[in-house]
């Protein structure tokens with residue numbers, strides 16, 4: 001008996017990204033991306049792992065679509081590699097790159113799986129980085145032109161488009177912390193990059209709509225509820241600043257309010273350079289907000305940190321000591337945080353539709369006697385699905401949920417050392433081995449809800 005049933009037509013899905021699963025980095029005219037450059041730079045990734053082969057999805061995609069079909073998930077979120085479409089970032093289109101995604105989309109539709117296409121999931125063509133990358137305003141225009149090329153080819157069949165995956169990570173992990181490509185460590189550049197990413201979204205949306213009639217277009221943000229480490233005033237204020245840094249910096253301009261005043265004041269002369277019309281472009285209406293939720297942000301005041309935020313995240317070992325269970329990434333498992341986030345989004349921004357475009361966890365999965373028992377992942381997903389169900393009951397317009405990830409894959413700086421998949425990948429043989437969570441999720445999809 002299904003206790004917590006989801007609405008009819010709820011879009012259960014799985015998610016992946018091009019550089020993390022495809023491999024075939026030199027095939028069919030693909031050009032290099034900044035992640036090819038970064039992962040091949042000594043010291044940047046775990047044991048020097050690269051996406052050169054990854055899961056070899058570029059060649060094994062028929063089997064992967066079959067595994068999706070067996071799972072029974074009605075939707076699949078994947079990203080398109082800009083360097084396959086425009087190897088130099090602009091100019092000459094590579095038809096063989098378009099052909100790959102054309103075949104994939106047709107196979108998904110044949111399998112009655114709705115494709116959700118992410119146009120940018122971090123693999124910027126290196127040729128554009130050589131011309132300034134996201135720090136250069138021209139890259140925003142190049143992105144709109146890329147979106148136009150893709151939407152013209154696929155827009156008759158793809159009706160759900162996500163312009164960007166996690167502009168916060170691209171800007172601040174890639175350009176301030178420097179632990180992601182292109183590995184820059186400069187607060188001013190990072191803030192300017194965040195503006196150009198939002199601007200590129202604003203220019204891409206009209207291009208997609210023009211080429212893909214009645215398409216649903218949105219953007220995916222990594223969002224977290226922010227919790228102060230203590231009720232001390234200085235921690236509460238630090239949490240407020242961190243909420244501005246992580247959440248409101250992107251949500252406010254996307255929902256037509258411009259950049260948050262408190263953050264412009266905090267950033268001071270680090271604030272981005274914007275041109276007339278930029279904020280109007282960024283505020284172009286969207287049909288849905290994509291939310292990637294993994295864990296809350298636990299924040300405390302710290303005057304010593306270099307950045308103007310004067311706020312730091314509570315370290316994982318402290319969270320563990322406080323009683324939180326952690327994933328292999330050191331992220332606290334807090335299903336209520338998803339409920340809290342969704343309710344806040346509904347209260348403060350009231351998007352017409354929300355999709356959870358990523359939620360999942362890495363655990364120390366072991367292949368034993370040809371099987372992978374992953375009870376922790378089942379418990380994680382169960383509890384987060386329950387939190388999403390509570391939010392639905394409280395009126396949140398949640399229309400779908402994509403589990404990260406369909407299969408184990410290249411986890412950026414962690415390489416292949418972190419496994420998020422519902423399907424285990426044996427990297428020696430590239431064999432796909434569904435984990436117990438795959439069968440469990442298949443039952444949730446069939447029941448369209450949680451049984452207990």
Ligand SMILES: OC[C@@H]1[C@@H](O)[C@H](O)[C@@H](O)c2[nH]c(CCc3ccccc3)c[n+]21
Pocket residue numbers: 017020165166169173222292294358404411412420
């Ligand atoms: O880390 C798991 C996944 C990645 O594999 C996806 O490509 C990416 O969209 C994604 N975002 C997040 C949460 C934001 C985050 C990313 C990287 C580092 C810290 C936080 C987790 N994940």
